[in-house]
Amino acid sequence: MSTLESIFWHVLGYATMPFIFIVGYIGVAAAALWLLSLGVDKDI
Amino acid sequence: MNSKNSVNRFMAGLLIVVACLLLPTVQGQQADSGSGMAKTDNVTNGGQASLRGLTELDETREADLFKPVPRDRRPYKSDYVYQPPLIPHKIRDYELSANANKCLTCHSFKNAVDSGATKISVTHYESRQGQILSDVSPRRYFCLQCHVVQTDTRELISNNFKPVDSLQ
Amino acid sequence: MTFWSRLSRPSKASAGVLLGLGFVGGILFWGAFNTGMEATNTEAFCSSCHAPIVAEIRETIHYSNRSGVRAICSDCHVPHAWTDKLVRKVQASKELVAFALGTINTPEKFRARRGHLAHREWQRMKNNDSQECRNCHNFDFMDFSEQGRRSITQHSTALASGDKTCVDCHKGVAHRLPNMSGVEGWQ
Numbered sequence: 478m479s480t481l482e483s484i485f486w487h488v489l490g491y492a493t494m495p496f497i498f499i500v501g502y503i504g505v506a507a508a509a510l511w512l513l514s515l516g517v518d519k520d521i
Numbered sequence: 522m523n524s525k526n527s528v529n530r531f532m533a534g535l536l537i538v539v540a541c542l543l544l545p546t547v548q549g550q551q552a553d554s555g556s557g558m559a560k561t562d563n564v565t566n567g568g569q570a571s572l573r574g575l576t577e578l579d580e581t582r583e584a585d586l587f588k589p590v591p592r593d594r595r596p597y598k599s600d601y602v603y604q605p606p607l608i609p610h611k612i613r614d615y616e617l618s619a620n621a622n623k624c625l626t627c628h629s630f631k632n633a634v635d636s637g638a639t640k641i642s643v644t645h646y647e648s649r650q651g652q653i654l655s656d657v658s659p660r661r662y663f664c665l666q667c668h669v670v671q672t673d674t675r676e677l678i679s680n681n682f683k684p685v686d687s688l689q
Numbered sequence: 690m691t692f693w694s695r696l697s698r699p700s701k702a703s704a705g706v707l708l709g710l711g712f713v714g715g716i717l718f719w720g721a722f723n724t725g726m727e728a729t730n731t732e733a734f735c736s737s738c739h740a741p742i743v744a745e746i747r748e749t750i751h752y753s754n755r756s757g758v759r760a761i762c763s764d765c766h767v768p769h770a771w772t773d774k775l776v777r778k779v780q781a782s783k784e785l786v787a788f789a790l791g792t793i794n795t796p797e798k799f800r801a802r803r804g805h806l807a808h809r810e811w812q813r814m815k816n817n818d819s820q821e822c823r824n825c826h827n828f829d830f831m832d833f834s835e836q837g838r839r840s841i842t843q844h845s846t847a848l849a850s851g852d853k854t855c856v857d858c859h860k861g862v863a864h865r866l867p868n869m870s871g872v873e874g875w876q
Contacts, residue, residue: 490776497722505714510695512710517701593837610839614749614862621866625876627839632874637842657876 572677588672596639597671600684605667606639612670617663624664625657729778730763738788741799742864751863765821765863766810773817804867811856819855826855 510518566578576582593610615623625641626632633640645661646654661667683689700707728734736743739762746752751760768774793799793806814821828848833841847853857874860866869875 486780487776490779491772493775493779494772501718501722505711505718506696507692509707509710509714510692513700513702513706514695517706518695593839610837616861616866618865619868621861621869622876623861626874629876637839 588674590670591673598684599688600682601688602685607671608668609671612665617665622662622664629657726774726778730761730767732761732763735762738784741796745865746863749863760825760863764825768817768820769824800867807860807864807867811860814856815854822855822859 566576568575573582590611590613591609596609597607599606612624617623627636627638628641630640632638641657641661643653645657647661648654648658649660732743743762751765753759767777787793791798793802828844831844833845836844843858847858848855860869860872860875
């Protein structure tokens, strides 16, 4: 692997973690809001 | 139109019926010839016992256990001059192919000093005409043609083989 | 009502319910994440693209040995430390591209490219001091009195001093080798 390639993959690799967490957060939030919208939050 | 269709259908049905009738006979023939081949009443090996014991020709003998290969030890003594020495170490998974020769990673002239292995002798560089080549001769490339590991086992038949006088 | 305005406004649900939703959601997310990581670590997964290699490993000591411990693909090819693991997994996404391009989808293409791939793998292991090997084979616990004579000579010198790392000397421990001409130490 060339240095450039290595830097590229490391940046991409480390960027993945926050990305996964944010996507996970959004997913969980969407599911939770949907659940709430069925019940207590129907009229918001 | 319609009548042509029904003729076709009739022919197709006929073919299937014929095929069904023929199939068992074909199979029957095959089965017959098969059992004919397997008849071996009169085949014996004539009571001939070999190193593998006495086994009839139509039997499959149970395989022996693998012989244990001793792990690394000091080289074995030779029994005669110009004997390819036995390999005194394990060689499991050592790749020996057109792609790679694991033996030479230790035994070649270049690597022998670092690895502490016995250097292959110059005979391994000789062509069939006795010319010394600059690299291992193709006829000496596949080491296991001549060198084998010794297994820790008793001799197959007792014998009184002795090394030549000079090596005793 | 849009997602964002919902998210930024207080809910009518009690704090307990909200926390509970977050808690359960978190567990589910983590479970799914881990299952994904595990599933892409199995040999069955690798073999979907690397079938010829999976067949080769069967004869080697890392598949069958007297103690019955075996190494699977990810033991040697995927780091354990989880940041490194993630980096490697992301890198491996390029294998998907290579797969789509069909770089190794026939025996001939694989043979032609194998040397290149092996070099990459050796380089990777050289760079991390053969960390994957060391996850199972720890130098500190190697009992020289139990090792062969040749092993002791090499391990107590070049390995102990850190001059060389496992893959410098142990190439092809789990696979057939590519053409080795030109590789250091080989003919």
